[in-house]
Amino acid sequence: MECDTNFPCDIEELVDPKNNFGGSVDDFTKSQAFCTVRLKQRPKKVKLAKQSLNYNCSLLEHLSTPKIEGNSANFKSNYVPSYSEDKSSQERDFGEVSSVPGTEKIFVKTWGCTHNNSDSEYMAGLLSSYGNEIKKGKELGKMIVIAGCVSQAAPRSSFLKGLSIIGVQQIDRVVEVVEQTLRGNSVRLLGSRRENGRRLGGAALSLPKIRKNPLIEIIPINTGCLNQCTYCKTKHSRGDLGSYSIEEIVIRAKEAISEGVVEIWLTSEDTGAYGRDIGTTLPDLLQELLKVIPGHCMLRIGMTNPPYILDHLEAMAEILNAPQVYSFLHIPVQSGSDAVLLDMKREYSIAEFEHVVDYLKEKVPGITIATDVICGFPTETPEDFTCTMALCHKYCFSSLFINQFYPRPGTPAARMPRIPTQEVKQRSRELSEFFQSYHPYKDREGAVYRVLITDVAHDKMHLVGHNKFYEQVLVLKEDALMGQMVDVEIVSTGKHYMMGIGKIEYQPSAGPAETLCFKHYNAKEIILGKTMEEWLRFSVVYWHSFRGTGTDPFGGPTIKRSWEEGSDALEIARNRLRAAFEFFTKLGNKYYAFHDRDIAPEGETLEETNKYLDEVTDVALELQKQTGVKLLWATCNLFSHPWYMNGAATNPDAHVVAFAGAQVKKGLEIAHKLGAENFVFWGGREGYQSLLNTNLRTELDHYASFLKMAANFKKKIGFTGQLLIEPKPKEPTKHQYDYDAMTVMGFLKTYGLEGDFKLNVEPNHTTLAGHGYEHDIAVAASYKMLGSIDANTGSPDLGWDTDQFPMDIKNATLIMKIILEQGGLSPGGLNFDAKVRRESVEPKDLFIAHIGAMDALARGLKNAAKIVQDGILSQHLKERYNSFTNTIGQKIEKDEATLEDCEAFIASKGNPSLISGQQEHLEAILNHYI
Numbered sequence: 038m039e040c041d042t043n044f045p046c047d048i049e050e051l052v053d054p055k056n057n058f059g060g061s062v063d064d065f066t067k068s069q070a071f072c073t074v075r076l077k078q079r080p081k082k083v084k085l086a087k088q089s090l091n092y093n094c095s096l097l098e099h100l101s102t103p104k105i106e107g108n109s110a111n112f113k114s115n116y117v118p119s120y121s122e123d124k125s126s127q128e129r130d131f132g133e134v135s136s137v138p139g140t141e142k143i144f145v146k147t148w149g150c151t152h153n154n155s156d157s158e159y160m161a162g163l164l165s166s167y168g169n170e171i172k173k174g175k176e177l178g179k180m181i182v183i184a185g186c187v188s189q190a191a192p193r194s195s196f197l198k199g200l201s202i203i204g205v206q207q208i209d210r211v212v213e214v215v216e217q218t219l220r221g222n223s224v225r226l227l228g229s230r231r232e233n234g235r236r237l238g239g240a241a242l243s244l245p246k247i248r249k250n251p252l253i254e255i256i257p258i259n260t261g262c263l264n265q266c267t268y269c270k271t272k273h274s275r276g277d278l279g280s281y282s283i284e285e286i287v288i289r290a291k292e293a294i295s296e297g298v299v300e301i302w303l304t305s306e307d308t309g310a311y312g313r314d315i316g317t318t319l320p321d322l323l324q325e326l327l328k329v330i331p332g333h334c335m336l337r338i339g340m341t342n343p344p345y346i347l348d349h350l351e352a353m354a355e356i357l358n359a360p361q362v363y364s365f366l367h368i369p370v371q372s373g374s375d376a377v378l379l380d381m382k383r384e385y386s387i388a389e390f391e392h393v394v395d396y397l398k399e400k401v402p403g404i405t406i407a408t409d410v411i412c413g414f415p416t417e418t419p420e421d422f423t424c425t426m427a428l429c430h431k432y433c434f435s436s437l438f439i440n441q442f443y444p445r446p447g448t449p450a451a452r453m454p455r456i457p458t459q460e461v462k463q464r465s466r467e468l469s470e471f472f473q474s475y476h477p478y479k480d481r482e483g484a485v486y487r488v489l490i491t492d493v494a495h496d497k498m499h500l501v502g503h504n505k506f507y508e509q510v511l512v513l514k515e516d517a518l519m520g521q522m523v524d525v526e527i528v529s530t531g532k533h534y535m536m537g538i539g540k541i542e543y544q545p546s547a548g549p550a551e552t553l554c555f556k557h558y559n560a561k562e563i564i565l566g567k568t569m570e571e572w573l574r575f576s577v578v579y580w581h582s583f584r585g586t587g588t589d590p591f592g593g594p595t596i597k598r599s600w601e602e603g604s605d606a607l608e609i610a611r612n613r614l615r616a617a618f619e620f621f622t623k624l625g626n627k628y629y630a631f632h633d634r635d636i637a638p639e640g641e642t643l644e645e646t647n648k649y650l651d652e653v654t655d656v657a658l659e660l661q662k663q664t665g666v667k668l669l670w671a672t673c674n675l676f677s678h679p680w681y682m683n684g685a686a687t688n689p690d691a692h693v694v695a696f697a698g699a700q701v702k703k704g705l706e707i708a709h710k711l712g713a714e715n716f717v718f719w720g721g722r723e724g725y726q727s728l729l730n731t732n733l734r735t736e737l738d739h740y741a742s743f744l745k746m747a748a749n750f751k752k753k754i755g756f757t758g759q760l761l762i763e764p765k766p767k768e769p770t771k772h773q774y775d776y777d778a779m780t781v782m783g784f785l786k787t788y789g790l791e792g793d794f795k796l797n798v799e800p801n802h803t804t805l806a807g808h809g810y811e812h813d814i815a816v817a818a819s820y821k822m823l824g825s826i827d828a829n830t831g832s833p834d835l836g837w838d839t840d841q842f843p844m845d846i847k848n849a850t851l852i853m854k855i856i857l858e859q860g861g862l863s864p865g866g867l868n869f870d871a872k873v874r875r876e877s878v879e880p881k882d883l884f885i886a887h888i889g890a891m892d893a894l895a896r897g898l899k900n901a902a903k904i905v906q907d908g909i910l911s912q913h914l915k916e917r918y919n920s921f922t923n924t925i926g927q928k929i930e931k932d933e934a935t936l937e938d939c940e941a942f943i944a945s946k947g948n949p950s951l952i953s954g955q956q957e958h959l960e961a962i963l964n965h966y967i
């Protein structure tokens with residue numbers, strides 16, 4: 038089925054539930070609420086729908102070589118052979134066709150509106166009843182039958198040459214058309230269905246069908262409409278109004294409910310016009326339907342144009358308030374200018390549209406009114422568009438389809454002089470930006486709704502439900518909730534932050550340019566007895582990924598994130614968290630890390646700041662519970678505030694040291710509250726710029742005292758996370774006391790702190806200290822002091838702390854080898870303390886950076902596992918120190934040798950010989966694994 042999708046009046050798929058956490062930018066405008074909830078009340082009894090087949094339809098494709106013999110007698114007056122001008126069709130050799138009818142595999146795919154979906158469900162049902170198998174996938178060797186508005190309206194279009202076409206009112210004959218197509222005939226079964234001169238709705242509603250969603254029944258109540266909109270192509274195919282009888286629709290609804298359906302959608306090109314051709318009205322139909330729809334089901338009324346609904350406003354308001362009816366109506370306005378509406382032949386004025394909306398808003402409290410706008414209709418002047426903007430400003434529609442005008446061949450509007458494309462784009466952009474500027478659900482947190490769950494969200498982690506106002510609500514996935522009414526409490530709301538990117542999947546066969554999938558990181562794959570997820574413990578940092586703006590010493594921000602929009606710092610902080618957790622759930626990392634000053638805004642006083650921290654970490658805690666993502670570590674920012682310019686714990690002013698202590702107290706408390714597995718100290722300004730004003734020993738003593746206070750408080754509050762210190766040699770200070778791993782270990786040992794602290798090693802810092810990439814990790818691991826790793830890398834060409842994502846496979850292999858040899862990193866992890874380059878300004882870049890780094894480390898893990906398993910390098914290492922297993926070597930190792938013993942040994946053995954270090958040989962071995 039195809040659809041004239043440029044013209045929203047013809048589209049009823051207002052809310053595609055599967056657009057959650059995914060979809061295109063266009064889908065953004067279709068999105069309703071993005072909210073997550075806490076279940077208030079669970080269903081007592083689980084009732085699952087009977088049907089389970091799930092598919093999309095539009096093209097009907099046969100999936101194997103044609104093998105069918107059918108009786109074409111019925112087609113004599115309806116089908117035509119292949120186009121005479123289509124040589125390829127004429128010359129097509131279908132060979133000996135022999136088959137058992139109804140045994141073919143058919144692929145059904147649909148684009149377009151709800152009406153098209155309904156037609157496809159019927160066609161799939163008929164084909165299935167006939168014995169054909171409805172398949173989900175496509176294979177080669179296809180024959181094509183095409184159905185829907187476009188092919189019906191313009192069957193002679195060149196792109197339809199040689200294809201079979203079935204008309205929108207002939208879907209009950211799909212089996213015949215498919216059979217004939219399989220025999221090599223090109224069938225055109227079109228035309229209008231009439232009875233006693235009156236146009237009928239179409240094929241009988243009682244035909245068998247296979248529902249796309251077994252919980253939702255789509256009932257077309259009429260086909261066609263009473264209008265002649267000048268831009269519309271649908272009218273050419275669906276034609277004038279043809280309504281089904283109330284009796285037929287009610288019977289269909291009852292049957293569907295008995296089959297397990299819980300939601301009924303009434304669809305047509307204009308539901309408001311329903312019944313005018315058969316002497317009845319939409320309210321009459323709805324009243325009859327209400328008598329048969331039970332309390333656990335909901336009815337959704339499809340799109341209605343303003344003119345005909347105007348006559349029934351009072352009755353419609355009453356029906357929309359009924360408990361089994363969604364308080365929701367889709368009323369396409371298309372333009373805010375009467376002049377444009379006249380040229381569109383829409384047959385209503387803006388005053389009438391506003392009357393419909395105002396009346397329903399008053400009489401149906403909470404009602405959702407959705408609408409559509411076409412930007413750049415040929416006669417739309419800038420002033421007309423200003424009227425459209427004013428109308429949207431007035432109502433702030435929570436659902437708004439924004440379309441750019443596109444001329445459909447054969448329509449009156451297609452013959453009108455067009456507005457320049459750039460101008461059309463500019464208008465639609467302006468309207469889109471306005472639509473995205475408001476957040477209709479922002480005050481809903483804490484609200485409790487009864488929600489009917491009917492679908493699975495794109496992210497496969499949530500279920501999609503709707504409240505009475507047909508506002509979309511996401512619930513964490515539990516299969517037993519499907520088809521149930523549940524009470525939920527809204528815990529977060531927002532528009533989508535990262536539309537167009539779904540959950541990142543493992544696709545090992547993806548091509549080189551496909552960078553939005555994992556090719557190596559397969560979370561549940563077992564490597565040396567543990568899953569990859571357990572070995573790698575990936576963590577996303579908050580400061581770079583969600584606070585980073587691309588600012589550098591030479592230029593301002595380049596990166597603008599949608600979650601930073603607004604003026605309320607606390608609200609932005611909450612939105613940022615939601616965006617972060619959306620990112621985590623899509624990426625699949627199980628940990629994150631933050632600074633206290635990144636996650637919540639700073640107040641005028643410590644008390645005010647701590648209050649903000651409490652509020653924001655409440656949201657974080659809820660999001661952690663919902664998603665299962667944990668806090669790898671928290672830390673305190675003890676370097677940004679001006680009063681930390683001379684250091685925090687090592688500041689020469691005790692007042693500043695005390696403030697830092699109070700800040701760390703709160704930091705440890707929130708880490709404890711959020712179940713952090715570690716707590717990190719990074720002393721960016723714990724060092725000096727000049728020894729002329731620095732008492733080095735005094736500052737180191739103060740630093741140790743400060744860390745002792747932290748260790749004591751940690752024990753006092755029962756926080757079980759590991760305390761970590763992160764070495765770095767310089768930047769921002771000229772010399773930093775935590776210079777490198779060995780320096781920090783020496784410091785801890787000197788002050789008796791080695792039992793309380795371990796190291797969080799960042800290789801970019803290691804290289805700044807002049808060591809090799811993996812040096813500090815190896816040093817810390819050698820002394821069992823390696824707690825966690827900030828997985829990043831620097832740029833040797835730049836020479837400062839560039840915090841790049843680790844993409845180097847050799848480095849990844851070397852550090853994963855160390856992690857494997859020490860049996861894992863837990864409770865630490867591989868924390869991406871890395872930022873996208875300031876030129877990488879799109880959210881997609883953030884995903885790709887993490888995916889690339891995760892894949893690099895996964896490859897490193899696999900390489901390292903092979904190295905460890907083969908044991909060639911470890912054997913070399915062992916043999917190199919063999920001389921310490923006996924004689925003088927053994928005595929030296931055991932601290933039992935004296936210098937006199939050494940002299941005696943040389944006297945007896947003579948001079949040592951030269952033993953090769955075999956570095957090149959070992960490097961060549963390493964390269965074998967990479």
Ligand code: SF4
Pocket residue numbers: 044046047261262263264265266269270271272306307342
């Ligand atoms: S002509 Fe009918 S189907 Fe087409 S846009 Fe107008 S009301 Fe909708």
